[in-house]
Amino acid sequence: MCFLAEEDQGALPSKGDFSAWYNELLWRAEIMDVRYPVKGLYVWYPFGFSLRRNVYDLLRLLLDRDHQEALFPLLIPEHELAKEAEHIKGFEDEVYWVTHGGLSPLDVKLALRPTSECAIYPMYALWVRSHADLPLKIYQIVNTFRYETKHTRPLIRLREITSFKEAHTVHTTWEDAERQVEEAIALYREFYGRLCVPVIVSRRPEWDKFPGADYTMAVDTVMPDGRTLQIGTVHHLGDHFSKTFQITYEDVAGEQRFAHQTCYGISERSIAALISMHGDDRGLILPPDPAPVQVVVVPITIGKRKDEVSAEVAGIEKELAAAGFRVKVDSRDIRPGAKYYYWEMRGVPLRLEVGPRDIDAGQVTVVTRLGEKSQVPRNALVAGVTERLASFAATLKERAEAHVRTRIRVSRSMDEVLAAVEDGVTLVPWCGSRECADLIEEKTRAAVLGTDVRSMYLVDASGPCVACGKQGITALVGRSY
RNA sequence: GGGGUAGUAGGGUAGCCUGGUCCAUCCUAGAGCGUUUGGGACGCUUUGACGGCAGUUCGAAUCUGCCCUACCCCA
Structure with missing residues (x-):
């Protein structure tokens, strides 16, 4: 197998073999060292950390326009985590628990945050008093822990997400929160624009939304092998959490009302996308903004x-x-x-x-x-x-957009879906039922990722559902990481 | 979650079945010295490992058990 020395010294595996290319590049370019002896935990090399810092500086710059950065604790007491029924159900399989202090068992088990709603919202209940306190827009950049049972992968599927930027906002009305969802999407678009990473925004199906949310908007990109990577999510939480955590405000008429909330997050998957989108057989290719060395x-x-x-x-x-x-x-x-x-x-x-x-x-x-x-x-x-x-950045953006454009096709039959998801994503007419989504997944190993698809490459794909033939709307279907 | 295969220096391999004390080999690995420098230079010298814990044994990379980690297949 060792033919490299003669043919092409020091070359990476071809990007066509994306998985091998990705793993090799991470250490050859000194992004991550994957040899840390705990599954799903990886080490940032100084060069990778420098890249991370630049990427997150960009993100901070955008958020700091009208958000405030804060920092909440890593540990969440069991009773707080368990308060919101849907929410805990969505995460209970993946929570790490701290059960001992030294050798003594703890009276109250403490969870390592899988996400921070239950750490933040008890405090929001104390902080929010009046409509004048709203909107409240706070974010933090922290590590979170999820006991992933699927195949872990550096930067993509981790047991410790080291770089979770999560924003949590509080609003007076559902509509105001909805406007915030749109603002967050615009913000994420701008962020990925700076990274020259094209994105597709869509509304996740009911069964795939954030546990406890009214609805979830997702930001996906298309990786070199055609699989999608979710690189941002924006959730409208309605008043579910405010009722659970008693986040109320006094309105102008003196009435106590439940607040409406949103939360939205981006993780180091943004860096996985950045690396994967632009790199080639010689290694990384970085846009000037995030590059540690320009x-x-x-x-x-x-x-x-x-x-x-x-x-x-x-x-x-x-x-x-x-x-x-x-x-x-x-x-x-x-x-x-x-x-x-x-x-x-x-x-x-x-x-x-x-x-x-x-x-x-x-x-x-x-x-x-x-x-x-x-x-x-x-x-x-x-x-x-x-x-x-400047022209280099423009060229990178064009290359990336060309890649994504050629990987989005319209399919009007199950066979076409099957062919399309081999190396890309596809827009299909779908009736909206869970049964048909399951059928599509069963036959093509690709999932219905979302509706209300927003992309600069958008093509209308409404028509008879590819599964049942009833009138359908445009849905995004693909195999995802 | 179930099954399989594996873990030997910075990276890659052989050795293991059949235990033998200095443990080999390759490389774009590291260190040193010298000559070099418009697309991966060369010579000489040299460093460095048997995943972890326990067991069997006079003796363990090799056999046994448990654990950790990685990869592949199935759900």
Whole structure:
């Protein structure tokens, strides 16, 4: 099996073999180390953590416009977690329990939060008094724990979600909460826009909504192998939780009323999507916004002119850093080619090559991660780098959209569904019944993901239901992670 | 949840059935020295492992039990 050394040194598995590519890339690009000795728990390498920080900084920037960040405890007492019947039913199989303090059994078992509604809402009951306190929009970025029984996968299916951004809002009316749902969707669209990851928004079927919610809107993307990945959810909680946790406010007429709530979350699956969407056989490809290193400078030093090149490179580094770019000079004593491969694996958007020929010509050689090579005059470097990073991001976005567009097809029969979900998702007419959804799943191993499908590639697929033939509406169907 | 296979250095393998004290081999692995440097350089030197716990034994990578972890198949 070991033919790599001769044919193609150091190559990743082809992206066509997505699973192998993904696993190998995670450690080759130093995102995650999967060798931690507990199932479903993984370690962020410094490089991966830096990527994570940039991604979550973007998310914070968007949320901080009108949300406040806070922090609630990891442990939830059993009686609080069990308060909302539907909610606990949805999670009870996956909860980790803390049962002992030292050697003594605890009087009240404590759950590691699988999500934080039951940690936050008892406090909201204390905090919310008047209509003037509303809307209340708070978020936190924390780790959560779920004892996943299915196949765990780094960044995608975890027993410790390390990077769960969850927002919890409180409103006076159902309609106001509904408007918040739309705002959250818009916010998530903007976030994924910055990551150049195209998304499809849809309304999850009744049986697949968040436990305790009125309805759930989901944000999905289409992975390279055509399977979908849920990378964000927005839930309208109605007044279920406010009744359970007694979150009431006094309205303008002096009446006590139950509040209406929403919650919405994004996890490190956003990073899985980012990595998977753009990467290629050479490694990561990162858009400039989240890239830990945006520009790498490789000095080409030969013999006597070494000092001259070093001085030039130092000047370039200073100038770019002053302009706000995350720039890295690679002055290691290895050949330039090895550096190119190294930084390509790590997805750096732009590489600058600076050697004697460039100095003589008064220029810098610029190569994008997609391999486009050009020269920028040394005296217009910042402008040149700015322009190339912008067009690089635009190109990534186009590539990603082209990928998703070719993976969405319309199917009008079960056979067409079966063919379509082999390597993509499909829009099908569906009558809306659970029975037909189950039949579709049974025959195609693909699930009805949602209705009210919103995508820039939307095609109307209403017509006779592919399962029963009754009049149906457009539904999104696909195999998901 | 049920079944199967496996875990040997940074990564990949052989050895295990048939126990033998220095435990081999490959690599884009690591460390050092020197020569090199416009797409993965080369030479020399060198480091480093039998998943964990217990048992059997004069002696365990090898046999037994339990546990952990990984992968595959089925539900």
